[in-house]
Amino acid sequence: MEVSYKEEVSVGALVILGLVAFTLGMFWLTGRSIVSKGIGVDVVFKDVSGLKEGDPVRVSGVTKGRVARVHLDKVGKVIVTIQVSSDVRPHADASAAVASADFLGAKYVAYNPGAKDEPLAQGTPIPGVAEEQFADIASRAASNASQLIENVNRGLNPGQLAADLHNTLVVTQRGMKALSEASNGPMVQQTTQTLKTVQNVMARIDSVLGTRDAAASGRRLDTLTANLGQLSAHLAAATKSLNELLTTMNKGEGTLGRMATDTMLYKNLNATLAALSSLLTDLKERPGRYLTVKVF
Known part of the structure; x- marks a missing residue:
């Protein structure tokens, strides 16, 4: 079927209108203007x-x-x-x-x-x-965060921190043990003597306050003053001895100082005690190995 001239014109006009609409739409979508x-x-x-x-x-x-x-x-x-x-x-x-x-x-x-x-x-x-x-901002922020975490981990190493705490506790425990074992030492004895002197002085104060004789009270007060002087001297000596002991322990000198600071000494003592215990156990179980009895 042949297409008439009017139909051809209509189709051409529609195509042109479509192209114009498409072009205008593209300009509108992109924000451009046909007329500058x-x-x-x-x-x-x-x-x-x-x-x-x-x-x-x-x-x-x-x-x-x-x-x-x-x-x-x-x-x-x-x-x-x-x-x-x-x-x-x-x-x-x-x-x-x-x-x-x-x-x-x-x-x-x-x-x-x-x-x-x-x-x-x-x-x-x-x-x-x-x-x-x-x-770029996110990358730099991530880099800074990684550097910060690395610095924190380097400064607060969990393993090193735990090891330091363990060593501190071991030394503290050893020092307390050494002090408890030294309870019969001269410093403790001197402190005990000083406390006894204090008790005697307090008893004399009670007796002085309970008497009615002024002269006797005066003499007792003089005696009390002398005893207080002796008490003060004993206290000063005890304090000095305590300070000297603590200083020696802090420096690692003497038996207590070495026990408190020398890790190797502590380990050697433990090893020696363990060996001695093993020897005594073996001696009880097999005395014939160590003792030989001969009958003539």
Whole structure:
């Protein structure tokens, strides 16, 4: 069946209208304008971070234009042409920066027209600054966190800390044991004697306070004063002996000091006691090995 002339015209018109609608839709979706309007400004960037044609140009967050062209002049130099409204004409101190609109990668140009009275000369580009990439920030933050954790682990090594605590407890326990074993030493005996003297003095004070004879009380007070002097001397001697003992132990000198600080001595004593215990046990079980009885 032949197609009439009117039908051909109708089909052609529909195709043309479809192409026009498609073109207008593409311009609308990309934010471009068929008729160039506004003021064109060139911005020089080192890196545009994915900025593309049609992205918005904003002044203080308000959209005032679009990106008209993105051109790589050379490595490290990208020329971006923006179209902005006439009410935000660029001045001599104008600047621009690439910024992220969201976390999905959308970009826009943050445009600052400047505040100087002198307008920007025709054809003069303005400097642009690319934003720091979120991935770079996250990478640097992760690196800093890793370094911090490494420093903390190095400064607070759990194994070393546990070992230090164990050694401290062992030394403390050994020192307490040494002090308990030295309970019959001269220092303890002197302290016991001093306490007995204190008890005697307190008993005499009670007897003095209970008498009614003033002369006798005076004589007893003199005696009490003399006894207090002796008590003070005994206390001073006991304190001095205690200080000397603690100083000697801290330096690792003497028997108590070596027992409190010398780990090898402690281990040798334990080994010797273990060997002696084993020998006594074997002697009880098999005395014939060590004792020989001969009858003549």
